[in-house]
Amino acid sequence: MIQFRCLMLILFFSIPSELLAEENALPNIILCMADDQGWGDVAYMGHPDIKTPVLDEMSRTCLRFDHFYAAAPVCSPTRASVLTGRHPNRSRTFTWGHELPPQEWTIAEALKEKGYATAHFGKWHLGSVTSQSPCSPGKHGFEEWFSAPNFFELNPWLSHQGNPIKTEGEGSEVIVSKAVEFIRNSIQKKKPFFTVIWFGSPHTPHIALEKDRKPYQHLSKKEQNYLGEITAMDRSLGQLRNELKTMGVQKNTILWFTSDNGSRPPGSTSGLAGKKGELWEGGIRVPAIIEWPEIITRPGKSNLPCSTVDILPTLLDIVQIQQSNAPHLLDGVSLYPLIQNQIIKNRKPLGFWKYPAKGKPRKSDEILEKLSHQLKNKNQDLSQPDWKYDRTVKYSSEERPGHAAWIDGTYKLHRIPKKSGNIEYRLFNLEKDSKEQTNLSQSHPEILNKMKADLTRWQKSVVHSMNGNDYHH
Numbered sequence: 001m002i003q004f005r006c007l008m009l010i011l012f013f014s015i016p017s018e019l020l021a022e023e024n025a026l027p028n029i030i031l032c033m034a035d036d037q038g039w040g041d042v043a044y045m046g047h048p049d050i051k052t053p054v055l056d057e058m059s060r061t062c063l064r065f066d067h068f069y070a071a072a073p074v075c076s077p078t079r080a081s082v083l084t085g086r087h088p089n090r091s092r093t094f095t096w097g098h099e100l101p102p103q104e105w106t107i108a109e110a111l112k113e114k115g116y117a118t119a120h121f122g123k124w125h126l127g128s129v130t131s132q133s134p135c136s137p138g139k140h141g142f143e144e145w146f147s148a149p150n151f152f153e154l155n156p157w158l159s160h161q162g163n164p165i166k167t168e169g170e171g172s173e174v175i176v177s178k179a180v181e182f183i184r185n186s187i188q189k190k191k192p193f194f195t196v197i198w199f200g201s202p203h204t205p206h207i208a209l210e211k212d213r214k215p216y217q218h219l220s221k222k223e224q225n226y227l228g229e230i231t232a233m234d235r236s237l238g239q240l241r242n243e244l245k246t247m248g249v250q251k252n253t254i255l256w257f258t259s260d261n262g263s264r265p266p267g268s269t270s271g272l273a274g275k276k277g278e279l280w281e282g283g284i285r286v287p288a289i290i291e292w293p294e295i296i297t298r299p300g301k302s303n304l305p306c307s308t309v310d311i312l313p314t315l316l317d318i319v320q321i322q323q324s325n326a327p328h329l330l331d332g333v334s335l336y337p338l339i340q341n342q343i344i345k346n347r348k349p350l351g352f353w354k355y356p357a358k359g360k361p362r363k364s365d366e367i368l369e370k371l372s373h374q375l376k377n378k379n380q381d382l383s384q385p386d387w388k389y390d391r392t393v394k395y396s397s398e399e400r401p402g403h404a405a406w407i408d409g410t411y412k413l414h415r416i417p418k419k420s421g422n423i424e425y426r427l428f429n430l431e432k433d434s435k436e437q438t439n440l441s442q443s444h445p446e447i448l449n450k451m452k453a454d455l456t457r458w459q460k461s462v463v464h465s466m467n468g469n470d471y472h473h
Helices: 051-061 077-086 109-114 171-187 210-217 223-244 306-319 362-376 445-466
Strands: 006-009 028-032 063-069 116-125 142-147 159-160 161-166 194-199 255-258 285-291 300-302 350-353 404-409 411-417 421-427
Touching: 028 077, 028 171, 028 223, 051 223, 051 285, 077 109, 077 421, 109 116, 109 194, 109 362, 116 171, 142 171, 159 171, 159 362, 161 362, 171 194, 171 223, 210 223, 223 255, 255 306, 255 404, 350 445, 404 445, 421 445
Parallel strands: 028 194, 028 255, 063 300, 116 142, 116 194
Antiparallel strands: 006 300, 063 285, 142 159, 159 161, 255 285, 350 404, 404 411, 411 421
């Protein structure tokens, strides 16, 4: 592996080794994810207009990642990576609207077996949210779920265990309030909780409340609604944190916030190249912060390249579940040493691969309103699976179509297939050139060839998974 200098300013002390040995010391875990929030769509990154006071405070008091990556440049694949610790192509969750196969082993299943109460709130986008779907949150380890098949706005329809319900209120506030109810019930039952809150903001069509548009009156209507949605989400995050304090559980609760991919206009990449849907930095580098007051007692900032594939391995490590328990190959690594004020040396590289595939449109409110009508009229057999794993489809390990990228330390390699059939490689030093403007492929042949070989091996491993060869149950 290419050696690199890890740029970190981490000023908090480590967890006592005996703390997690106590059975009742299992931390509560909340994973929050924005929908299309770009790397520059927070005030702490220097955005000139946006109001994100809660995220700004967290960036000053918690562990902040400035080189954190979504595993994919669009939503569904990144969400799959969070739950599985694997690159989404391994599960054939290639692009938006694609399902997460029931064969995949998720962090919700792992924590449920550990004794956690598990719940999902908000955007699912990994399959149907009907009760009989093999790809629903309930079939992936979530005991409680109040979920939407895709993004949502004001007064959203949400599926509670397969039962469509029309809610009232700002979308982010609605799902946080539902999550708080679940957390409160879990505390009463004296169970640690694992809560996934996936916001529908700031995804299009961008519809913000008047009070959230008000701080942005000097901007265009489009910008007012976009930034207003982020401000509402930020406020909801603050409400969640306040409730955790009120319930007396914030101290030993891990709250991990990030986004599913980069932004597109009017969102901000803070000058990074590319946008949502692309493997340039602007399409995959996203905001990320971890809060855990009992352990992270002083602020920290890290430039170590990390990714959504690292979330599952990190949580397994924290709750003392062996990674060997995973039935599939994992792509992520545990960031727990980083949380304990230790430098992670020689972390394995991060692979990205935008496999060419068509998205599957899912209009959330329309789907759930129609489902509500069908259930009331009992005019559809909902017991039929909406998904089937087709083992007859086989993928070539030699062709490997689509743009791929490989981050190893400070270097990033792009593999770009051309219509001519040729492959173009571009190499960048992200430490010196985060905007990916100076191609080093000619001047650094040794690094180029090493990274090309490593990327090829990784892509062939992914194809092995795509062909179902690491499904053992």
